[in-house]
């Protein structure tokens with residue numbers, strides 16, 4: 001199959017993703033330096049908050065969305081052996097999303113949208129920021145449609161056959177994202193844009209926070225699914241082994257999609273506008289969604305063990321040494337899992353609301369999500385990039401050892417940066433402060449940790465530079481490379497798969513019911529009781 | 540369909556772990572009354588000064604007949620009012636927080652007094668402070684350029700000391 005167009009489509013998406021990442025990484029280092037207060041001449045809260053808002057949007061929304069789209073298109077075409085459906089449609093999605101990014105970037109960089117990536121009203125950003133963010137999401141919906149159409153095309157051509165796992169996971173993500181983004185889309189379209197443009201004078205903050213919480217939890221699974229897809233479908237092959245269980249992988253993806261949606265209120269544990277019973281319900285769901293992660297941990301580690309033993313590893317732990325540690329994808333996964341295990345403990349604390357009260361909105365929170373999101377999720381994006389770039393660009397990877405150094409330094413940098421960040425949270429430091437002004441002895445104990453964070457940030461920026469340099473050199477290389485993405489085979493090929501493990505029809509109904517239960521009354525209540533809206537406030 | 544025996548076992552273990560955590564939070568919620576601030580009570584943030592409860596004279600601690608204390612606080616850019624306050628240790632406290640303007644969050648480090656303060660809503664937190672000393676109240680939700688400058692002070696004294704101060708008519712807040 002000639003898929004030159006698919007390669008270009010994927011590569012352009014991925015370059016936008018990593019371009020955004022590179023810019024945001026520079027801002028990241030500036031932020032850890034500025035907030036420490038060690039360099040007086042740098043102090044400027046206007047610049048700091050414009051920077052954190054931009055960094056958060058670029059890392060959280062632009063890197064991820066474009067990466068997921070580019071990765072998804074190529075997974076679809078290579079695993080299904082089908083051309084990407086309607087390329088004009090796919091490119092339209094790309095341009096809509098990119099236009100949105102540019103529109104949002106202008107007020108962000110100009111300091112007219114310093115509302116951080118969560119843009120909680122009633123602090124108001126320039127209307128162009130909300131419109132740009134909406135376009136980014138609308139662009140991503142084009143991708144969702146593409147993935148679903150291709151999934152159906154393949155099923156129609158191969159009735160009764162199991163959809164290749166990588167595509168099953170990608171479709172799961174497209175469906176997850178449609179459900180997930182509906183919450184913030186309602187907030188932006190019905191509340192924020194009319195209010196920011198002055199068509200309505202007030203906004204109900206309780207409702208806005210509730211709709212945002214709808215999106216805020218499952219969005220992290222939207223970011224994570226490509227990482228899990230690589231864990232299941234790409235790494236076992238790279239490690240020289242097989243996937244331990246195809247069926248369990250499908251079950252894990254389904255659980256992720258179904259249970260990550262109705263649990264957003266754990267972001268509202270400390271909020272007054274939702275009552276206790278609803279928080280408890282979402283709290284229970286929050287623990288259920290740990291299940292697919294436990295299953296994933298087991299299945300992917302078992303797959304690695306198979307590979308290690310096939311490579312000649314013996315004994316209880318000998319297989320670990322026998323893994324191909326010099327394969328960037330394998331290394332990325334091992335380091336990612338390490339960070340996931342550490343971050344997982346932190347996550348359990350956040351999820352328990354008695355303990356959550358101690359760390360809520362402290363520096364612990366950015367510490368935690370930099371470790372899991374900036375660490376586990378993103379390090380696998382790097383691993384995928386090193387594998388995909390040669391295939392997509394038709395040039396061999398410029399330097400493998402540089403790639404390994406990059407992954408190690410990312411891991412080390414993250415450890416150095418996030419450990420003190422967690423501690424600062426336990427020492428009571430609020431998140432999102434640009435400087436330390438509290439007239440209290442407690443703050444003296446914060447200083448050494450701020451200093452260590454700068455060091456971690458510097459290592460991370462160095463690592464980011466290595467990544468971009470390597471990808472760029474690969475792209476402009478002169479040698480040619482011919483290879484395709486290879487997917488891991490399961491030990492037992494899935495036969496007579498029940499339809500509920502091969503399709504999302506049933507699951508969409510289950511999700512609809514869950515969402516109705518979890519969000520129906522909590523949203524309706526704002527229309528039943530007398531509420532008082534807020535006006536427009538600057539930053 | 541083929542599911543490995545080991546994998547079935549592991550799925551069982553995972554279910555067990557998740558179940559254990561669910562039991563813990565259900566238990567702590569139902570039997571120990573550990574509740575997040577969840578009173579779902581609305582208020583017009585634009586007219587707080589006209590509201591009886593949060594009029595300026597009513598802010599700060601007030602003793603209830605049963606010996607507990609209700610502390611009414613207003614958050615606004617950039618401070619928590621009253622700016623300084625004295626409270627007794629080992630006493631049942633009910634904080635009632637409202638915002639004048641945007642969303643704020645407040646916590647007292649090393650304690651579990653923490654809540655979001657969302658305009659339009661009253662956030663109520665029940666707690667007991669166990670240790671005497673000086674504490675800051677810190678704003679922990681980004682609320683604008685002055686976010687890092689938003690704090691106020693709390694002094695926690697022993698119950699007896701607090702009773703003394705109040706009996707002599709001394710101010711417990713200013």
Ligand code: HEM
Nearest residue numbers: 025028029031032056059060116366374431432433457460
């Ligand atoms: C180059 C390494 C990085 C450094 C030095 C860095 C540093 C920072 C700092 C200092 C903040 C401000 C936090 C606060 O004020 O509470 C921040 C915010 C943020 N970072 Fe990073 N970061 C880095 C990489 C990443 C990565 C890889 C991601 C995710 C892909 C990420 C996602 C975010 C997000 C979403 C925010 C916004 C948080 C908020 O608004 O509260 N960062 N980062």
Ligand SMILES: [Cu+2]
Nearest residue numbers: 643678682689
């Ligand atoms: Cu504040």
Ligand SMILES: [Cu+2]
Nearest residue numbers: 678680682686
């Ligand atoms: Cu604040």
